[in-house]
Amino acid sequence: MQTTHSLLTLGGVSLHRIDFDPTTFDHADLLWLPHHAALSHAATKRKADHLAGRIAAAHALQDLAIATVPGIGPNGEPLWPAGVAGSISHSGTQAFALAVRGDNALVGIDGEQLIDEQEAVEIQDGIICAEEKSVLLSTGYPFSLALTLAFSAKESLFKALFPRVNAFMGFDSAWVTAISDSTLTLSLTRPLAGFSQNHAFILHWCQQKHSVITLLCE
Incomplete structure (x- = not known):
């Protein structure tokens, strides 16, 4: 899937933004995700949105010198590494993510059309x-x-x-x-x-x- 990474500053905080073209999504793209099997029955749009969000999250974690991708919790929530709080959102053809150190930090991002x-x-x-x-x-x-x-x-x-x-x-x-x-x-x-x-x-x-x-x- 074709993606472009950039930073967006909001409230003095740098958010990682991924602009993506869902028409270029290929199901093989999901193999990059360790938890790709959990998405096997999802709709194509859901898969593209999820992938873009996890790419943004991977960039956010790289800022913390952590090389991993958040998994999926039982309620569909992202599973962040121990000692990290973060959030992911996608809206239209953009996805956003932020990760910070601290188990008790409050982090929430949402994008809406x-x-x-x-x-x-x-x-x-x-x-x-x-x-x-x-x-x-x-x-x-x-x-x-x-x-x-x-x-x-x-x-x-x-x-x-x-x-x-x-x-x-x-x-x-x-x-x-x-x-x-x-x-x-x-x-x-x-x-x-x-x-x-x-x-x-x-x-x-x-x-x-x-x-x-x-x-x-x-």
């Missing part, structure tokens, strides 16, 4: 509550962009917390309480992963044409 305006109206109740909608509308951003940010930020937070919770979290587990031109604040609606109710997490975000990227790294 912008939600269509009509779809945003239709699905908003499954992502945000009325109070959050007021926050989103107060930004002056198009509602589709603001809702995509809320969706993506919650995904990033949940990815960061998953190693501690080891369970999936609903969108009502955290509320959007503030959005600036580069950050978004989420507050827990209940005690979770050792954090108290109302604990606030500040995530960084950026927009790239028709997609957004959110990052939690602390």
